[in-house]
Amino acid sequence: MQPLIQVEYLVKRYSSRGVLGSGEVVSALNEVSFSVAPGKTLALVGASGSGKSTLALCLACLERSTSGRIWFEGRDIAALDEKQLRAVRPQIQLVFQDPASSLNPRFTALEIVTEPLLVQRKWGTREMHERALALLERIGLSRGMASRRTGEFSGGQRQRLAIARALSLAPKLLILDEALSSLDCSVQAQIANLLLELQSSFVLTYLFITHDLAMAAHLGDEIAVMNRGRIVEQGVPEKVLGAPSHEATRGLVAATPGSIVTPRMPGGL
Amino acid sequence: MRFLSRRLIHAVLVLFGVSILTFLFTSLAPGDYFDEMRLNPQIAPETVVALRAQYQLDRPLPVRYARWLNSVVHGDLGYSFSYNSPVGPLLWVRARNTLFLTVTATLLSWGLALPLGVWSAERLGGLPDSLISWMMAGLMAVPDLALALGLLLFAARSGWFPTGGLASLGFESLSPINELRDLTLHMFLPVAVLVLTALPLLVRHVRAAMAGVLHAPFLRAAQGHGIPRRRLLYRYALPAAANPLISLFGFSIGALLSGSLLVEVVMSWPGIGPLLVEAILSRDLYVVVGGVLLSTLFLVVGNFVADVFLYWADPRIRAGPVAK
Ligand SMILES: Nc1ncnc2c1ncn2[C@@H]1O[C@H](COP(=O)(O)OP(=O)(O)OP(=O)(O)O)[C@@H](O)[C@H]1O
Ligand SMILES: [Mg+2]
Numbered sequence: 001m002q003p004l005i006q007v008e009y010l011v012k013r014y015s016s017r018g019v020l021g022s023g024e025v026v027s028a029l030n031e032v033s034f035s036v037a038p039g040k041t042l043a044l045v046g047a048s049g050s051g052k053s054t055l056a057l058c059l060a061c062l063e064r065s066t067s068g069r070i071w072f073e074g075r076d077i078a079a080l081d082e083k084q085l086r087a088v089r090p091q092i093q094l095v096f097q098d099p100a101s102s103l104n105p106r107f108t109a110l111e112i113v114t115e116p117l118l119v120q121r122k123w124g125t126r127e128m129h130e131r132a133l134a135l136l137e138r139i140g141l142s143r144g145m146a147s148r149r150t151g152e153f154s155g156g157q158r159q160r161l162a163i164a165r166a167l168s169l170a171p172k173l174l175i176l177d178e179a180l181s182s183l184d185c186s187v188q189a190q191i192a193n194l195l196l197e198l199q200s201s202f203v204l205t206y207l208f209i210t211h212d213l214a215m216a217a218h219l220g221d222e223i224a225v226m227n228r229g230r231i232v233e234q235g236v237p238e239k240v241l242g243a244p245s246h247e248a249t250r251g252l253v254a255a256t257p258g259s260i261v262t263p264r265m266p267g268g269l
Numbered sequence: 270m271r272f273l274s275r276r277l278i279h280a281v282l283v284l285f286g287v288s289i290l291t292f293l294f295t296s297l298a299p300g301d302y303f304d305e306m307r308l309n310p311q312i313a314p315e316t317v318v319a320l321r322a323q324y325q326l327d328r329p330l331p332v333r334y335a336r337w338l339n340s341v342v343h344g345d346l347g348y349s350f351s352y353n354s355p356v357g358p359l360l361w362v363r364a365r366n367t368l369f370l371t372v373t374a375t376l377l378s379w380g381l382a383l384p385l386g387v388w389s390a391e392r393l394g395g396l397p398d399s400l401i402s403w404m405m406a407g408l409m410a411v412p413d414l415a416l417a418l419g420l421l422l423f424a425a426r427s428g429w430f431p432t433g434g435l436a437s438l439g440f441e442s443l444s445p446i447n448e449l450r451d452l453t454l455h456m457f458l459p460v461a462v463l464v465l466t467a468l469p470l471l472v473r474h475v476r477a478a479m480a481g482v483l484h485a486p487f488l489r490a491a492q493g494h495g496i497p498r499r500r501l502l503y504r505y506a507l508p509a510a511a512n513p514l515i516s517l518f519g520f521s522i523g524a525l526l527s528g529s530l531l532v533e534v535v536m537s538w539p540g541i542g543p544l545l546v547e548a549i550l551s552r553d554l555y556v557v558v559g560g561v562l563l564s565t566l567f568l569v570v571g572n573f574v575a576d577v578f579l580y581w582a583d584p585r586i587r588a589g590p591v592a593k
Contacts, residue, residue, distance in 0.1 A: 089495035
């Protein structure tokens with residue numbers, strides 16, 4: 001099966017200009033290659049600073065990669081200019097690691113979710129509002145909250161709002177950068193199940209970035225492990241977490257108490 | 270609404286204070302309008318004394334202020350000695366001309382500063398940005414007066430623009446289109462001076478405010494939803510950067526107004542400026558007080574408009590203290 005997204009030798013370097021112009025180059029991504037098939041989930045784990053968020057930003061075309069290719073539905077989106085990208089953007093959505101700052105503080109929850117729809121010009125105002133409200137409800141925000149501004153929500157509610165916004169465009173690829181980490185366990189499980197449900201009904205493809213190995217094993221069809229800007233190991237959860245081959249993976253597994261790998265049941269926990 | 274009513278009370282207090290201060294300062298200056306008459310041998314000293322009594326210049330200051338305030342409340346701004354007519358209508362015609370100049374200059378300078386500043390901020394450090402920055406720095410370095418005189422010289426040499434006044438002779442006989450053309454030509458020079466002196470500061474502030482929000486994560490997120498660049502700039506970034514700019518708007522009205530008073534004198538535009546200068550020189554007390562008060566009123570109204578803007582532009586202020 002042809003992959004939905006295929007990344008080849010992706011490199012991202014940040015040059016930080018120090019004092020007196022002594023330029024220091026940080027290699028955040030170092031020849032990263034992987035692919036994800038449509039309707040599947042790749043869980044991405046790795047130590048802090050290993051380049052996970054950078055990869056997410058590059059895939060969403062919010063950072064320009066230094067070199068390499070990103071094939072999305074047969075097109076190299078890393079080579080597109082801003083105008084061509086506009087048609088692609090709605091299909092790749094990113095839920096930011098810090099949802100609070102990614103929401104416009106002047107907008108109400110309803111505006112946040114309808115704004116991306118507005119630009120698509122596919123729906124009338126009533127239909128847009130209906131869609132947005134239904135989505136908010138599905139993600140666990142009541143209709144009464146829809147007219148509140150983002151500053152009046154709790155951290156977890158903002159996280160849900162960010163997820164709802166990303167889903168509103170019905171993307172093909174959804175990148176979730178530690179999108180569940182500020183939620184409590186029961187809500188985490190609830191949203192994880194919602195994600196699985198949506199995946200089976202809309203053939204969604206996920207790149208799920210997390211520090212939580214159990215969640216990675218639960219949601220991921222495969223797990224990829226990042227270390228210092230490289231993907232050092234990739235495979236099914238049982239193999240990667242049960243018999244890790246790379247030292248970085250062993251470190252992550254050792255740091256997690258209890259047994260991680262629980263066989264994934266169709267239909268949730 | 271509490272926000273606005275508080276601002277309104279504030280405005281009235283400012284007007285009140287300014288009226289007291291102008292009254293005080295004009296009275297502290299030695300002499301009055303009738304002092305010159307005393308030197309005139311054809312006018313008997315008794316006449317001067319009688320005149321002063323008639324205009325109540327011989328009464329103590331607090332009494333004069335109280336009487337003046339009372340008549341102002343009743344819509345009478347006092348009497349001009351040198352024009353020998355009530356101050357109200359005199360000021361009104363002049364004020365209209367000044368307002369005309371100031372409002373046009375305000376709209377024009379903001380209409381230019383916003384796109385220039387946004388454009389600059391979008392290409393921070395690039396060639397267009399540096400070009401604009403240098404041009405603005407250059408403009409800022411030229412004193413207002415030099416700019417006005419330079420433009421006047423240019424107009425006189427080229428003959429493209431009339432160098433003074435508000436309308437040509439025989440203005441009334443022109444067709445409406447030609448009237449408009451005549452007015453535009455007459456306004457061009459004073460408005461150009463005002464806009465050019467106001468622009469550098471405005472562009473700098475717009476640029477700085479926009480540069481501060483252009484890297485906000487929520488803008489990047491919005492970009493990720495495929496929202497077009499123009500909409501990002503004007504619907505997301507500009508409102509986020511607007512609050513300091515709206516306050517600057519109130520301030521810019523003040524700056525343009527005081528600039529306008531100066532430019533009017535230099536370019537003989539029949540506004541409040543030349544009237545005030547004349548009145549101050551001849552110690553025409555009520556014209557001075559009325560003129561200063563009217564200018565203050567413009568300022569206060571300008572700032573109030575800015576406050577209304579602020580209220581209207583920021584949903585978080587509108588929502589009141591709930592949205593902390
Ligand atoms: N804008 C930037 N400029 C310079 N360096 C950056 C920038 N963004 C990230 N980096 C560097 O790139 C590397 C990878 O950062 P990244 O945010 O991708 O890590 P991460 O895996 O998401 O970490 P975490 O789990 O803590 O979120 C880090 O060394 C970081 O310092
Ligand atoms: Mg990260």
